[in-house]
Amino acid sequence: MKIKDKKFLVAALQELALHLKEEPKDDPIKLPLSIKRLGDESDLIKGVNAILHKLTNPSYTFSRCVNETFALFDQLSVFDKTCPAQLLVYCSSDSPIALAAKSEAARMKAPPPCWGATAGVGGFLPTNGYKSRIDSEYLSFMRENFLCAVYPPKDQLNSKFTIWHEVLHLLGLDDCYDENTLRRNCNCETCVMQYEPPSGVDENWPSPLCDNICDKQKEKLREFAEKVEQRCGAKNNS
Ligand SMILES: [Zn+2]
Numbered sequence: 001m002k003i004k005d006k007k008f009l010v011a012a013l014q015e016l017a018l019h020l021k022e023e024p025k026d027d028p029i030k031l032p033l034s035i036k037r038l039g040d041e042s043d044l045i046k047g048v049n050a051i052l053h054k055l056t057n058p059s060y061t062f063s064r065c066v067n068e069t070f071a072l073f074d075q076l077s078v079f080d081k082t083c084p085a086q087l088l089v090y091c092s093s094d095s096p097i098a099l100a101a102k103s104e105a106a107r108m109k110a111p112p113p114c115w116g117a118t119a120g121v122g123g124f125l126p127t128n129g130y131k132s133r134i135d136s137e138y139l140s141f142m143r144e145n146f147l148c149a150v151y152p153p154k155d156q157l158n159s160k161f162t163i164w165h166e167v168l169h170l171l172g173l174d175d176c177y178d179e180n181t182l183r184r185n186c187n188c189e190t191c192v193m194q195y196e197p198p199s200g201v202d203e204n205w206p207s208p209l210c211d212n213i214c215d216k217q218k219e220k221l222r223e224f225a226e227k228v229e230q231r232c233g234a235k236n237n238s
């Protein structure tokens, strides 16, 4: 990844975090999001890179990669914290993880995940295997939405759309389009959870988030923010 793309990614994530915490001004969503670089934890980055490298073998699937990364996070006690930890991989559209995500979607007959894909942990890990470490409700949330790969095409590297769309999946939002027609099926014409950018939006889209997300998804974010507040807020204030 080029330095300028890294900078763009970080700025896009920080902007999203700000929107989720402080917007809309009259009634903020108040969802705290903290962004950390994996590179700051050497064991973790080594392990994740080793798993990503396995994807150069086409028989190693996207879901196996997600499952093994989850197991690695567990093994290194990344989950031994109050709040969920999730992983975003930002890469080129011809990287092994992007190819694996696309071929897995094709196998599952799902709509092609054009510029990014989010996955949870598949069925074969023991359902209760991690209960001892952290609260099971939080863990089940992470298991559903654990890792996203963002791989915009070269001419879209300066678009926040894919980054925000996939991160919002990590936060539990679903898509706002019909699986067959790929048409938007929500009440916001410029909703960030639709399949591709709508026509007529400028390069700032989907900013500000609160104007570019439908009521249904906004409600979900608020519910999630409340849950987080109940859990982490109580702990932080005590
Ligand atoms: Zn999506």
Ligand SMILES: [Zn+2]
Binding pocket: 176, 186, 187, 188, 191, 192, 193, 194, 213, 214, 215, 217
């Ligand atoms: Zn929507």
